[in-house]
Amino acid sequence: MASLILENITKSYGRKTVLDKISHMFPPGLTLLTGPSGAGKSTLLRLIATAEKPGSGRMIWDDTPLPAGRAALRRVLGYAPQAVDLPDDLTAREFALHIGALKGLDRVAADRQFGAITEAIGLHADINNRIASFSGGMRRRLVFAQALLGAPQLLALDEPTAELDGETARRLGALILERARTAAVIMTTHLADELAPHAVAMLRVEAGRVAAA
Ligand SMILES: Nc1ncnc2c1ncn2[C@@H]1O[C@H](COP(=O)(O)OP(=O)(O)O)[C@@H](O)[C@H]1O
Ligand SMILES: [Mg+2]
Numbered sequence: 001m002a003s004l005i006l007e008n009i010t011k012s013y014g015r016k017t018v019l020d021k022i023s024h025m026f027p028p029g030l031t032l033l034t035g036p037s038g039a040g041k042s043t044l045l046r047l048i049a050t051a052e053k054p055g056s057g058r059m060i061w062d063d064t065p066l067p068a069g070r071a072a073l074r075r076v077l078g079y080a081p082q083a084v085d086l087p088d089d090l091t092a093r094e095f096a097l098h099i100g101a102l103k104g105l106d107r108v109a110a111d112r113q114f115g116a117i118t119e120a121i122g123l124h125a126d127i128n129n130r131i132a133s134f135s136g137g138m139r140r141r142l143v144f145a146q147a148l149l150g151a152p153q154l155l156a157l158d159e160p161t162a163e164l165d166g167e168t169a170r171r172l173g174a175l176i177l178e179r180a181r182t183a184a185v186i187m188t189t190h191l192a193d194e195l196a197p198h199a200v201a202m203l204r205v206e207a208g209r210v211a212a213a
């Protein structure tokens with residue numbers, strides 16, 4: 001099991017400092033990020049998912065500092081961004097098999113995993129339909145399902161339960177907790193209070209700084 005360490009991470013856009021010297025160790029288990037809109041949560045998750053680079057500071061995955069550790073991190077990463085443009089022309093299953101291939105999964109394994117995940121979150125009946133026909137909640141579940149493919153050891157989830165009804169959100173929560181038994185899972189969610197008893201840490205992000213919540 002591997003941990004992610006952030007040391008003095010700073011990120012600015014133009015003159016605006018969005019993340020201000022963030023240091024934290026994310027061990028295996030669930031870490032919840034809370035905090036007001038605009039606090040920097042999504043930016044922090046983008047950095048953790050290596051979708052963007054920090055302006056300064058250091059990330060260390062499984063004892064190897066980035067950039068040397070980046071390839072190893074990406075091999076075991078699952079990422080569900082807060083907002084993503086899905087390929088409307090593909091079916092959900094075609095999209096998932098494409099993501100699975102990028103993650104190095106063989107097609108049969110990816111198909112089996114995607115089937116099981118979508119079964120658990122009530123999306124299975126729709127996986128052969130084009131994404132163009134999907135509602136916001138279905139898109140959200142598809143983004144979540146692709147993140148979970150390949151049993152990631154580092155899972156960054158940005159509002160995966162938004163737009164979902166309570167029952168469906170709880171089903172996602174169960175899968176997330178199962179993964180968090182071995183993976184470092186870092187997520188923002190409006191269900192933070194419900195998941196908090198199962199979390200290793202709950203952090204509050206405010207104006208680009210992080211404190212224990
Ligand atoms: N690509 C970007 N360019 C400029 N400003 C950005 C960019 N991404 C985020 N920001 C700004 O950074 C701040 C934090 O945003 P964000 O990380 O999305 O916060 P949260 O997810 O907590 O709502 C906001 O003020 C936002 O406007
Ligand atoms: Mg956000």
